[in-house]
Amino acid sequence: MEKDIFSNMNQSVIEKELMYRQIVEYSVETIVIHSDHKILYVNQSGAQNLKGTKEEIIGSCLLDRYREASKPAIKERIHKSMTENVSGELMEEKIFRLDGKLVDVELYCHPVVFGNQRAIQTTLRDITKRKEEEKQHKREIYEVSTPLVPVLDGISVLPIVGSIDIDRAHHLLESIPSKIKKEEVRCLVIDFSGIYNFCEIVSDFLMKITAIMRLLGIDLIITGIRPELAQIAVENGVDLSSTNTMATVKEAVKYHLDIN
Structure with a gap:
């Protein structure tokens, strides 16, 4: 009986994780998951918005997308989110796409568990037109x-x-x-x-x-x-x-x- 309950709970967790991944994958926003500044995941919309492929983006350094002047503040923001387990407030920033163009974005981040490691999920919205x-x-x-x-x-x-x-x-x-x-x-x-x-x-x-x-x-x-x-x-x-x-x-x- 206990084994069945545990199995059902485990199955429920897996189903929820799969549902979460599907929601993230098909979101129109750019969603990036990273740890130690290394990009672990980017959704399909994110890859398109950043003008690259998933293969080009996953494994690259997140900080490469930011201007030199912005990097210290971004590092501090990530560090605070990880150590204090808090979400970063909504902010405006400029990032480089893979084609080299600098675009205005609105972003926020929050801690997540990706696989078996703690990470940060950053959501970006292109506000260049606005x-x-x-x-x-x-x-x-x-x-x-x-x-x-x-x-x-x-x-x-x-x-x-x-x-x-x-x-x-x-x-x-x-x-x-x-x-x-x-x-x-x-x-x-x-x-x-x-x-x-x-x-x-x-x-x-x-x-x-x-x-x-x-x-x-x-x-x-x-x-x-x-x-x-x-x-x-x-x-x-x-x-x-x-x-x-x-x-x-x-x-x-x-x-x-x-x-x-």
Whole structure:
């Protein structure tokens, strides 16, 4: 009787494991099981999503899929999951597919038993399309929030309101030169009176836009930098000694008209 009960229990465990493997194998998500950073298993969808075959992926090093800068954090995350037997929180990361392309993914991991050894199951979801849509949405917002406003023939004002993050700084540096050329701007006034952060990103933006305007032969005038922001700019190493700075846009326009 006890032997029959044990046999039935064992059969039930095997059936559950087979069912689990079938669910994992046919999942549309990329599912990778690994131990000591070595990939022990990848489902069929995962192999397709990673642009490789199961034979190419199984046995390879999981860390090869990550950027060098991300590897320490990924190692720590795996170590914590294994030693504390806890699941890793959902996070966004970039990974390399086998064709070399870097893609955005959303991933989470949790400890599992694979065969007779403890391992980590990592589930990845490709969010490249979503990230591109988010970037496009940001670009559209930046376009609306930073208009080039013509005030007189050849003179335009760029009012910057809010904060500048690295994405917005890149957008400004890319879009301003083409707008200036299209609208035949000879003098550009960048007004910072509506900005409330002055960090290294803003400092870097100021230095780069100053250099770009100088190369294009555009008269650049900076306005609206409050005393506390000016002090931060100096502390960040921003040298505006060769750039005209005024208190207001009105003063900047009058100054340009007077000297021309």
